[in-house]
Amino acid sequence: MHSDPSSTTRVLYLAGWGRSGSTLAERLLDQVPGLVGVGEIKFLWERGLLQNRRCSCGTPLRSCEFWVDVLGETFGGLPDDATARALDAASRRFRTRHLPGLLLKPASPPDADAMLWYYQTLERLYRAVARVSGAEVVVDSSKFPSYLTALLQGPALDVRVAHIVRDPRAVAYSWQRHRADPDAPGDAQMPRMHPGATALYWSAWNLATERIATRTDRPYLRFRYEDLIADPAGTLAAITKLSGVPAAALPLGDRGEVFVPRTHQVSGNPMRFHTGPVALRLDDEWTTGMATRHRYLTGAVTVPLRHRYGYH
Structure with missing residues (x-):
């Protein structure tokens, strides 16, 4: 696949x-001039279209x-259901079950030639997001290490990785909570998971993300949720530096609150x-x-x- 370097689209x-x-981090980053947060693009085809x-x-x-404007620029109009299903099927090839392979092998997905059409579609999509929003950098919070490998196949995408981690005990507790998902069909609940399974996924998911970024020599920054809350200005400054745009002051209220305007995130936590x-x-x-056990x-x-991430 050949691309004009001058048309490279930066993706955080x-x-x-x-x-x-990640949803909170993305909503804060969306307020930085030059950045636009668009949610979990991996699920655009299934949940969005x-x-x-x-x-x-x-x-x-x-x-x-x-x-409508983004998809119109990408496809010349809203894609039909057959196209959306084909893109969703391609996106589903980059899933959680690939974690063991990502931990053991180089980050190169199979059937690169057969998937060329998909990688080229992603290049057009992210370029359209940048043009329609007027932003320099597209922020994608899809999170999947496997989907990151898909983005890395597009030479017209300049991908930088901002890796958010949180205390695994807090994460496991969150996965146990009963929470409604107001946007899911049938008013379903958000997925729940046993703490043991969450702990295994937390370890494999984060380690795979690190290894992919290291093996592909991509600009990479790991930051903690707890530090984002304790020092939002400093943490966001480090992330925006990674993205390549000038840092901007985050307007905080007297009580440590920030005003969040309307955004265009396609999927993610209901707080969006x-x-x-x-x-x-x-x-x-x-x-x-959280139960002691x-x-x-x-x-x-x-x-x-x-321990390596500083949670003792």
Whole structure:
């Protein structure tokens, strides 16, 4: 695949295991001039086009002016269901079950030639997002290490990896909570997972992300959710430096809150629908609400990586 270097689109890929704070991080980054956060692009085809779920602006995606313009520039109009299904099927090839291979082998997905059409579509899509938004950098919070390998196949995409991590015990507790997903069909609940399984995924997911970024020599920054809450200005400055845009002051209120305007995130945590003041306070409910046996189990499974990330 040959691309004109002058048409390279910069992508800031927010990686990390689910429930680690990526939606909050993306909403804050969306306020930095030159950056635009668009949610989990991996699920654009299934949740956005085929299921017509809502954009974070509150409008069903097929009616959202932003996405209508983006898809129109990418495809010449909204793609039909057959095209959306083909793209969704291609995206599903980059899934969690590939984690063992990503930990053991170089980050090169199979059938590169057969998937060329898909990688070229992604290049056009991210370029359209940048043009329609007027941003220099597209922020994608898809998080999957496997999907990161798909983005790395497009030479017209300048991918930088911002890797968010959170205390695995807090993450495991979050995966146990009962939470409604107001945008899922049938008012379904958000997925839940046993702490033991969460701990295994947390370790493999984060380690795979590190290895992919290292093996491909991509610009990479790992940051902690806890540090984002404690020092939002400093943490965001480091991330924006990675993205290549000038740092900008984050307007914080007297009580440590930040005003979040309407965004156009295609998928993610339901908090993406909230606009207005958001308090930047540490969610540490796990320290009192998590069962002792679950805390010890999660801690034991994750201990090597957990200590390296500063969680003792």
